[in-house]
Amino acid sequence: MATGRTHRPATRSRGIPEATVARLPLYLRALTALSERSVPTVSSEELAAAAGVNSAKLRKDFSYLGSYGTRGVGYDVEYLVYQISRELGLTQDWPIVMVGIGNLGAALANYGGFASRGFRVAALIDADPSMVGKPVAGMPVQFIDDLERIVAENGVSIGVIATPAGAAQQVCDRLVAAGVTSILNFAPTVLSVPDGVDVRKVDLSIELQILAFHEQRKAGEETGGEAILPPVVRDAAAVTPAEGRKGPDGDMPAVMPA
Amino acid sequence: MATGRTHRPATRSRGIPEATVARLPLYLRALTALSERSVPTVSSEELAAAAGVNSAKLRKDFSYLGSYGTRGVGYDVEYLVYQISRELGLTQDWPIVMVGIGNLGAALANYGGFASRGFRVAALIDADPSMVGKPVAGMPVQFIDDLERIVAENGVSIGVIATPAGAAQQVCDRLVAAGVTSILNFAPTVLSVPDGVDVRKVDLSIELQILAFHEQRKAGEETGGEAILPPVVRDAAAVTPAEGRKGPDGDMPAVMPA
DNA sequence: GAGTGTGAACTTATTCACAGCT
DNA sequence: AGCTGTGAATAAGTTCACACTC
Secondary structure (H helix, E strand, C coil), X not given: CCCCCCCCCCCCCCCCCHHHHXXXXXXXXXXXXXXXXXXXXXCHHHHHHHHCCCHHHHHHHHHHHCECEECCCEEEHHXXXXXXXXXXXXXXXXXXXXXXXXXXXXXXXXXXXXXXCCEEEEEEEECCCCCCCCEECCEEEEEHHHHHHHHHHHCCCEEEECCCHHHHHHHHHHHHXXXXXXXXECCCCCXXXXXXXXXXXXXXXXXXXXXXXXXXXXXXXXXXXXXXCCCCCCCCCCCCCCCCCECCCCCCCCCCCC | CCCCCCCCCCCCCCCCCHHHHHHHHHHHHHHHHHHHCCCCEECHHHHHHHHCCCHHHHHHHHHHHCECEECCCEEEXXXXXXXXXXXXXXXXXXXXXXXXXXXXXXXXXXXXXXXXXXEEEEEEEECCCCCCCCEECCEEEEEHHHHHHHHHHHCCCEEEECCCHHHHHHHHHHHHHHCCCEEEECCCCCCCCCCCCEEEECCHHHHHHHHHHHHHXXXXXXXXXXXXXXXXXXXXXXXXXXXXXXXXCCCCCCCCCC
16 A cells, blocks of 8 residues: 555544545445345444454444444444445446456456446456457457556546556556556556555465465464474575574574575 | 464464564565575665565564574575565465356466465366366366365365355355365455454455545545535435434435435 | 443554664 | 664554443
């Protein structure tokens, strides 16, 4: 997240904590499901369970939006759906462009949840001329040379990058120059953007690595903590010995080629 | 994240903060890039820039792993690659299964970064009999009835769910029953799992909604904060009036059908 | 009675700033 | 002189617990 703006805007702004903002879509999804089942009201306890958080957190989160509940009763489902939608900006229409229509890009374009909530795919863009014109998710892929025109004509402010890592920064620069100010990045690279542009990243392999960390911990705990199991070295190529280090445990294995 | 275990294990454990763990893969990626360019050492400042964080945070993060740097010089790239890999558990091999080989599942299976770092796709599994046997990313899709056998035979502890939302919880339950203790969930649902099982979710539409929130803020700020612009209502269907509410601004529009 | 809304306590994360090593 | 490692200060996020309202 590369939000510039350190100082808050002059007007006394109701600052909704970032952590809360990140949970609003979760609440919204749970509420939408209730709405479809025509449930009229819901308590913080019930809604929290549906959203997978605890009720105190949920109430605190909602308190930043205003007092939308009724004591002794709970929350009006439809009313809350509306208020959260509005807060998230989903009562308006957001045209987005997707750049990089490979395997992943195509899959994302086909993914329904995309278009569902206020988001509309304005264009699919790729740099491969052989892709251009091919229909993906019911719309023809456009050539990257037209990126600037497409962004301008559609008033696009949100871009999705699903290119290979090598192309991502370049695409990002063009998007930003064309006026895009929010980017969802699926390429495994750190993007650098000017102040005022938001970047969120979704990274497959990072998520797996975090899971592996915890998984490893579990394995260690089973044997009574501080496991003796020496890590199975998978790839010890090209690691310098470097003596005198003081890590909490495990120096590099001796079998290591310099 | 549904980590059970409230109490720390008996042995005085070096508790690495969750926020730090989440950044280690980032550092690792930056270090790997340096390693490929045969850069021998790097300062916290340089590495932080490459990873997109600030240097104080990076040094603090590394301090939880041990003292792996050299004052006045910086960090030995190869040595750090090894230490972080070990800490993340990437020096061992993690067989994973992917369940749900639709558009997204197939795209993920084809995604290289998956297999690269210690992770090995042991099986692709789908519930659609017509998919079974078809090669995806060079391996035949297997039928969901074999899930338990596959998990057991391969010692799988990490599962990836890329099914439609409706099937996700059921698949999750089967994975957990079969012995999987870490799950990466791409389905737009909250999964409930027993204590001791970790779930991480990747959710497209949530990320977009967070971006929309910030995007809306920017639009408001341009006109001098506390924008007068009335939110364009896209879908005001079925919202109850509910008078007497006290949100910070904007009650529901009057045009609303009860 | 039931359940929200919220100060206050607590926990986790980030940033500062500088002592200490090379 | 340069750069790490880390206590101390600050900020952000979570949980507690209960007054208050319906």
